[in-house]
Amino acid sequence: MCAKLEPSVETGLQFFGQMTASISHEIKNVLAIINENAGLLEDLALMADRGTAIEPQRLKNMSRVVMKQVSRADAIIKNMNCLAHSVDESIKTIDLNDILELLTALSTRFASMRGVTVQPKLNESPVTLRTAPFFFMNLLWLCLDFAMEAAGEDKIVELVTQKTEDGVEVLFKRLGGLTGAPLRSGPAELGKGLCELLGAELEVSTDNQEIVARFAVDIDRD
Protein backbone atom coordinates (compact mmCIF):
# COMPACT_ATOMS: atom_id res chain seq x y z
CA MET A 1 0.00 0.00 0.00
CA CYS A 2 1.32 3.43 -0.81
CA ALA A 3 -0.30 6.13 1.32
CA LYS A 4 -0.31 9.66 -0.06
CA LEU A 5 -0.63 12.61 2.31
CA GLU A 6 -2.70 15.68 1.57
CA PRO A 7 -0.27 18.38 0.38
CA SER A 8 -1.16 20.67 3.32
CA VAL A 9 -0.62 17.81 5.81
CA GLU A 10 2.74 17.03 4.26
CA THR A 11 3.79 20.70 4.34
CA GLY A 12 2.53 20.90 7.93
CA LEU A 13 4.57 17.89 9.01
CA GLN A 14 7.65 19.36 7.36
CA PHE A 15 7.07 22.65 9.20
CA PHE A 16 6.64 20.87 12.52
CA GLY A 17 9.78 18.81 11.86
CA GLN A 18 11.88 21.86 10.95
CA MET A 19 10.76 23.75 14.04
CA THR A 20 11.26 20.90 16.50
CA ALA A 21 14.66 20.01 15.02
CA SER A 22 15.73 23.64 15.45
CA ILE A 23 14.37 23.73 19.01
CA SER A 24 16.18 20.52 19.95
CA HIS A 25 19.41 21.94 18.51
CA GLU A 26 18.99 25.08 20.62
CA ILE A 27 18.31 23.04 23.75
CA LYS A 28 21.44 20.97 23.10
CA ASN A 29 23.44 24.21 22.93
CA VAL A 30 22.02 25.27 26.29
CA LEU A 31 22.81 21.85 27.79
CA ALA A 32 26.36 22.07 26.46
CA ILE A 33 26.93 25.37 28.28
CA ILE A 34 25.44 24.08 31.53
CA ASN A 35 27.47 20.87 31.17
CA GLU A 36 30.75 22.79 30.75
CA ASN A 37 29.97 24.91 33.80
CA ALA A 38 29.25 21.78 35.85
CA GLY A 39 32.53 20.30 34.58
CA LEU A 40 34.44 23.46 35.48
CA LEU A 41 32.94 23.36 38.98
CA GLU A 42 34.22 19.80 39.29
CA ASP A 43 37.68 20.92 38.08
CA LEU A 44 37.70 23.78 40.60
CA ALA A 45 36.61 21.46 43.42
CA LEU A 46 39.50 19.10 42.57
CA MET A 47 41.90 22.05 42.58
CA ALA A 48 40.49 23.20 45.95
CA ASP A 49 41.12 19.69 47.32
CA ARG A 50 44.76 20.19 46.37
CA GLY A 51 44.88 23.55 48.18
CA THR A 52 44.11 26.08 45.40
CA ALA A 53 41.66 28.70 46.64
CA ILE A 54 38.51 29.30 44.58
CA GLU A 55 37.70 32.94 43.93
CA PRO A 56 34.07 33.68 44.92
CA GLN A 57 33.71 35.91 41.84
CA ARG A 58 34.37 32.88 39.60
CA LEU A 59 31.52 31.01 41.23
CA LYS A 60 29.25 34.04 40.93
CA ASN A 61 30.04 34.32 37.21
CA MET A 62 29.37 30.63 36.66
CA SER A 63 26.09 30.86 38.52
CA ARG A 64 25.08 33.86 36.38
CA VAL A 65 25.86 31.96 33.17
CA VAL A 66 23.85 28.93 34.30
CA MET A 67 20.87 31.07 35.29
CA LYS A 68 21.00 32.86 31.93
CA GLN A 69 20.94 29.51 30.13
CA VAL A 70 18.08 28.20 32.27
CA SER A 71 16.01 31.23 31.35
CA ARG A 72 17.00 30.81 27.66
CA ALA A 73 15.85 27.17 27.76
CA ASP A 74 12.66 28.20 29.51
CA ALA A 75 11.82 30.64 26.68
CA ILE A 76 12.66 28.01 24.01
CA ILE A 77 10.43 25.43 25.70
CA LYS A 78 7.57 27.93 26.16
CA ASN A 79 7.67 28.62 22.41
CA MET A 80 7.75 24.89 21.68
CA ASN A 81 4.74 24.47 23.94
CA CYS A 82 2.83 27.21 22.08
CA LEU A 83 3.65 25.55 18.76
CA ALA A 84 2.50 22.16 20.10
CA HIS A 85 -0.79 23.64 21.36
CA SER A 86 -1.48 25.31 18.01
CA VAL A 87 -3.01 22.00 16.87
CA ASP A 88 -5.34 21.65 19.88
CA GLU A 89 -8.28 23.17 18.04
CA SER A 90 -8.44 22.93 14.28
CA ILE A 91 -10.06 26.37 14.01
CA LYS A 92 -10.02 29.14 16.60
CA THR A 93 -9.74 32.89 17.05
CA ILE A 94 -6.16 34.09 17.27
CA ASP A 95 -4.37 37.40 17.74
CA LEU A 96 -2.06 37.98 14.80
CA ASN A 97 0.39 39.83 17.07
CA ASP A 98 0.83 36.70 19.23
CA ILE A 99 1.37 34.51 16.17
CA LEU A 100 3.95 36.85 14.65
CA GLU A 101 5.80 37.06 17.95
CA LEU A 102 5.89 33.28 18.19
CA LEU A 103 6.94 32.86 14.57
CA THR A 104 9.72 35.42 14.98
CA ALA A 105 10.99 33.61 18.09
CA LEU A 106 10.84 30.22 16.37
CA SER A 107 12.70 31.56 13.36
CA THR A 108 15.55 33.19 15.35
CA ARG A 109 18.06 30.42 14.66
CA PHE A 110 17.12 30.17 10.97
CA ALA A 111 17.54 33.95 10.65
CA SER A 112 20.84 33.97 12.52
CA MET A 113 22.24 31.19 10.29
CA ARG A 114 21.53 33.44 7.31
CA GLY A 115 22.78 36.60 9.01
CA VAL A 116 19.24 38.04 8.80
CA THR A 117 17.31 40.03 11.41
CA VAL A 118 13.54 39.65 11.49
CA GLN A 119 11.77 42.79 12.73
CA PRO A 120 8.08 42.38 13.51
CA LYS A 121 6.13 45.67 13.55
CA LEU A 122 3.20 44.64 15.67
CA ASN A 123 -0.12 46.47 15.88
CA GLU A 124 -0.76 48.32 19.13
CA SER A 125 -4.19 46.72 19.39
CA PRO A 126 -4.97 43.02 18.87
CA VAL A 127 -5.62 41.92 15.27
CA THR A 128 -7.94 38.95 15.61
CA LEU A 129 -9.02 36.44 13.03
CA ARG A 130 -10.64 33.03 13.06
CA THR A 131 -8.45 30.53 11.32
CA ALA A 132 -6.60 27.20 11.54
CA PRO A 133 -3.71 28.36 13.77
CA PHE A 134 -1.15 25.69 12.89
CA PHE A 135 -1.63 25.91 9.13
CA PHE A 136 -1.83 29.69 9.36
CA MET A 137 1.58 29.74 11.04
CA ASN A 138 2.85 27.21 8.49
CA LEU A 139 1.92 29.49 5.59
CA LEU A 140 3.52 32.50 7.27
CA TRP A 141 6.65 30.41 7.88
CA LEU A 142 6.89 29.49 4.18
CA CYS A 143 6.70 33.21 3.37
CA LEU A 144 9.25 34.14 6.04
CA ASP A 145 11.65 31.37 5.03
CA PHE A 146 11.52 32.61 1.45
CA ALA A 147 11.71 36.26 2.57
CA MET A 148 14.89 35.60 4.57
CA GLU A 149 16.51 34.21 1.41
CA ALA A 150 15.36 37.27 -0.52
CA ALA A 151 16.45 39.85 2.08
CA GLY A 152 18.21 42.93 0.72
CA GLU A 153 21.74 44.09 1.45
CA ASP A 154 20.83 45.30 4.96
CA LYS A 155 19.67 41.73 5.74
CA ILE A 156 16.53 42.90 7.50
CA VAL A 157 13.08 41.41 6.96
CA GLU A 158 10.23 43.51 8.31
CA LEU A 159 6.92 41.90 9.24
CA VAL A 160 4.01 44.31 9.09
CA THR A 161 0.37 43.57 9.82
CA GLN A 162 -2.53 45.63 8.58
CA LYS A 163 -6.29 45.39 8.69
CA THR A 164 -8.11 45.67 5.38
CA GLU A 165 -11.78 46.10 4.55
CA ASP A 166 -12.47 42.38 4.51
CA GLY A 167 -9.54 40.82 6.26
CA VAL A 168 -5.95 41.18 7.37
CA GLU A 169 -2.62 41.32 5.59
CA VAL A 170 0.83 40.28 6.67
CA LEU A 171 3.57 41.97 4.69
CA PHE A 172 7.14 40.72 4.48
CA LYS A 173 9.08 43.82 3.50
CA ARG A 174 12.57 45.01 2.50
CA LEU A 175 13.17 42.06 0.19
CA GLY A 176 15.80 43.70 -1.97
CA GLY A 177 16.92 40.27 -3.16
CA LEU A 178 13.63 39.54 -4.93
CA THR A 179 14.17 39.21 -8.65
CA GLY A 180 11.83 38.89 -11.57
CA ALA A 181 12.83 35.22 -11.95
CA PRO A 182 9.98 32.72 -11.80
CA LEU A 183 9.32 31.70 -8.20
CA ARG A 184 8.95 27.97 -8.68
CA SER A 185 10.03 27.17 -5.15
CA GLY A 186 8.54 30.35 -3.72
CA PRO A 187 5.80 30.53 -1.11
CA ALA A 188 3.03 30.84 -3.71
CA GLU A 189 4.02 27.47 -5.17
CA LEU A 190 4.85 25.71 -1.89
CA GLY A 191 1.86 27.15 -0.05
CA LYS A 192 -0.77 26.42 -2.69
CA GLY A 193 -2.54 23.78 -0.61
CA LEU A 194 -2.34 25.92 2.52
CA CYS A 195 -3.81 28.93 0.71
CA GLU A 196 -6.73 26.81 -0.42
CA LEU A 197 -7.21 25.47 3.09
CA LEU A 198 -7.02 28.91 4.71
CA GLY A 199 -8.75 30.91 2.00
CA ALA A 200 -5.61 33.00 1.74
CA GLU A 201 -3.89 34.77 -1.13
CA LEU A 202 -0.18 35.38 -1.61
CA GLU A 203 1.32 38.05 -3.77
CA VAL A 204 5.01 38.43 -4.47
CA SER A 205 5.82 41.95 -5.65
CA THR A 206 9.32 42.54 -6.98
CA ASP A 207 8.48 46.24 -7.54
CA ASN A 208 7.58 46.79 -3.88
CA GLN A 209 10.19 44.25 -2.71
CA GLU A 210 7.62 42.48 -0.56
CA ILE A 211 5.41 39.45 -0.13
CA VAL A 212 1.81 40.07 0.90
CA ALA A 213 -0.25 37.34 2.57
CA ARG A 214 -3.97 38.14 2.66
CA PHE A 215 -6.40 36.38 4.97
CA ALA A 216 -10.13 36.63 5.59
CA VAL A 217 -11.04 37.49 9.19
CA ASP A 218 -13.07 34.30 9.40
CA ILE A 219 -11.96 31.13 7.63
CA ASP A 220 -15.59 29.90 7.42
CA ARG A 221 -16.87 33.11 5.87
CA ASP A 222 -14.43 32.94 2.97
Next chain:
Amino acid sequence: MSEKVLIVDDEKDFLDIIAERIRARGMDVSTATSAEDALNMVEAESFDVVIMDFMMPALDGFKALKLMKAEQPEVQIILLTGNVPEEKRIEAKALGALDVIEKPPDLKDLIQKIKKAKKAQSKVRGKKGRKKK
Protein backbone atom coordinates in the same frame (compact mmCIF):
# COMPACT_ATOMS: atom_id res chain seq x y z
CA MET B 1 54.96 19.06 22.51
CA SER B 2 51.42 19.88 23.57
CA GLU B 3 48.50 19.56 21.20
CA LYS B 4 47.66 22.79 19.36
CA VAL B 5 43.89 23.08 19.26
CA LEU B 6 41.54 25.64 17.71
CA ILE B 7 37.96 25.62 19.02
CA VAL B 8 35.29 27.37 16.94
CA ASP B 9 31.80 28.06 18.27
CA ASP B 10 29.48 31.05 18.16
CA GLU B 11 28.21 30.22 21.67
CA LYS B 12 30.77 32.25 23.63
CA ASP B 13 29.65 30.95 27.03
CA PHE B 14 30.39 27.43 25.79
CA LEU B 15 33.59 28.34 23.97
CA ASP B 16 35.29 30.14 26.87
CA ILE B 17 34.72 27.40 29.41
CA ILE B 18 35.54 24.38 27.26
CA ALA B 19 38.72 26.19 26.14
CA GLU B 20 39.70 26.81 29.77
CA ARG B 21 39.06 23.18 30.70
CA ILE B 22 41.08 21.83 27.77
CA ARG B 23 43.90 24.28 28.55
CA ALA B 24 43.88 23.00 32.14
CA ARG B 25 44.65 19.57 30.67
CA GLY B 26 47.90 20.82 29.17
CA MET B 27 46.85 21.71 25.63
CA ASP B 28 47.56 24.91 23.71
CA VAL B 29 44.07 26.24 22.89
CA SER B 30 42.99 29.13 20.65
CA THR B 31 39.37 30.14 20.05
CA ALA B 32 37.24 31.75 17.36
CA THR B 33 33.55 32.69 17.41
CA SER B 34 33.00 32.41 13.66
CA ALA B 35 34.07 30.13 10.85
CA GLU B 36 35.46 33.14 8.95
CA ASP B 37 37.77 34.04 11.86
CA ALA B 38 38.78 30.39 12.17
CA LEU B 39 39.68 30.23 8.47
CA ASN B 40 41.86 33.31 8.86
CA MET B 41 43.58 31.71 11.85
CA VAL B 42 44.14 28.44 9.98
CA GLU B 43 45.64 30.43 7.10
CA ALA B 44 47.97 32.28 9.46
CA GLU B 45 49.20 29.37 11.61
CA SER B 46 48.99 25.60 11.77
CA PHE B 47 46.88 23.66 14.23
CA ASP B 48 46.90 19.97 15.07
CA VAL B 49 43.17 19.81 15.65
CA VAL B 50 40.21 22.08 14.94
CA ILE B 51 37.03 21.47 16.94
CA MET B 52 34.25 23.30 15.17
CA ASP B 53 30.52 23.76 15.66
CA PHE B 54 28.64 22.37 12.72
CA MET B 55 25.92 25.04 12.65
CA MET B 56 27.20 28.58 12.73
CA PRO B 57 25.88 31.80 11.22
CA ALA B 58 26.99 32.84 7.74
CA LEU B 59 29.39 29.97 6.98
CA ASP B 60 28.18 26.50 7.94
CA GLY B 61 30.36 23.62 9.11
CA PHE B 62 30.44 21.82 5.74
CA LYS B 63 31.68 24.87 3.84
CA ALA B 64 34.19 25.74 6.56
CA LEU B 65 35.39 22.12 6.65
CA LYS B 66 36.02 22.10 2.88
CA LEU B 67 37.84 25.45 2.97
CA MET B 68 39.98 24.45 5.95
CA LYS B 69 40.94 21.13 4.40
CA ALA B 70 41.88 22.97 1.20
CA GLU B 71 44.05 25.38 3.21
CA GLN B 72 45.62 22.84 5.57
CA PRO B 73 45.01 19.27 4.36
CA GLU B 74 46.75 17.74 7.39
CA VAL B 75 44.59 19.49 9.95
CA GLN B 76 42.32 17.11 11.84
CA ILE B 77 38.79 18.45 12.20
CA ILE B 78 36.26 17.32 14.77
CA LEU B 79 32.76 18.67 14.25
CA LEU B 80 30.52 19.44 17.20
CA THR B 81 26.77 19.57 16.77
CA GLY B 82 23.49 19.67 18.63
CA ASN B 83 21.94 16.94 16.54
CA VAL B 84 23.11 15.46 13.33
CA PRO B 85 21.27 13.09 11.00
CA GLU B 86 23.31 10.02 10.04
CA GLU B 87 23.59 11.09 6.38
CA LYS B 88 25.18 14.41 7.41
CA ARG B 89 27.63 12.55 9.66
CA ILE B 90 28.64 10.33 6.73
CA GLU B 91 28.93 13.35 4.45
CA ALA B 92 31.12 15.18 6.99
CA LYS B 93 33.46 12.21 7.25
CA ALA B 94 33.58 11.90 3.46
CA LEU B 95 34.67 15.54 3.34
CA GLY B 96 37.54 14.75 5.68
CA ALA B 97 36.16 15.31 9.21
CA LEU B 98 37.85 13.01 11.70
CA ASP B 99 34.75 12.73 13.84
CA VAL B 100 31.35 14.24 14.52
CA ILE B 101 30.48 14.63 18.20
CA GLU B 102 27.12 15.55 19.68
CA LYS B 103 26.74 18.36 22.20
CA PRO B 104 27.14 18.32 25.13
CA PRO B 105 30.52 16.63 24.60
CA ASP B 106 32.10 14.30 27.13
CA LEU B 107 35.39 16.05 27.91
CA LYS B 108 37.34 12.85 28.67
CA ASP B 109 36.24 11.41 25.35
CA LEU B 110 37.04 14.66 23.53
CA ILE B 111 40.54 14.80 25.06
CA GLN B 112 41.17 11.22 23.88
CA LYS B 113 40.00 12.15 20.38
CA ILE B 114 42.29 15.22 20.32
CA LYS B 115 45.28 13.07 21.33
CA LYS B 116 44.38 10.47 18.71
CA ALA B 117 43.98 13.20 16.10
CA LYS B 118 47.38 14.69 16.95
CA LYS B 119 48.99 11.25 16.52
CA ALA B 120 47.23 10.74 13.18
CA GLN B 121 48.35 14.17 12.05
CA SER B 122 51.96 13.61 13.11
CA LYS B 123 51.99 10.44 11.01
CA VAL B 124 50.70 12.32 7.95
CA ARG B 125 53.26 15.09 8.45
CA GLY B 126 56.03 12.49 8.96
CA LYS B 127 55.11 10.73 5.71
CA LYS B 128 55.05 14.04 3.83
CA GLY B 129 58.42 14.99 5.28
CA ARG B 130 59.98 11.68 4.20
CA LYS B 131 58.53 12.06 0.67
CA LYS B 132 60.07 15.54 0.33
CA LYS B 133 63.50 14.19 1.30
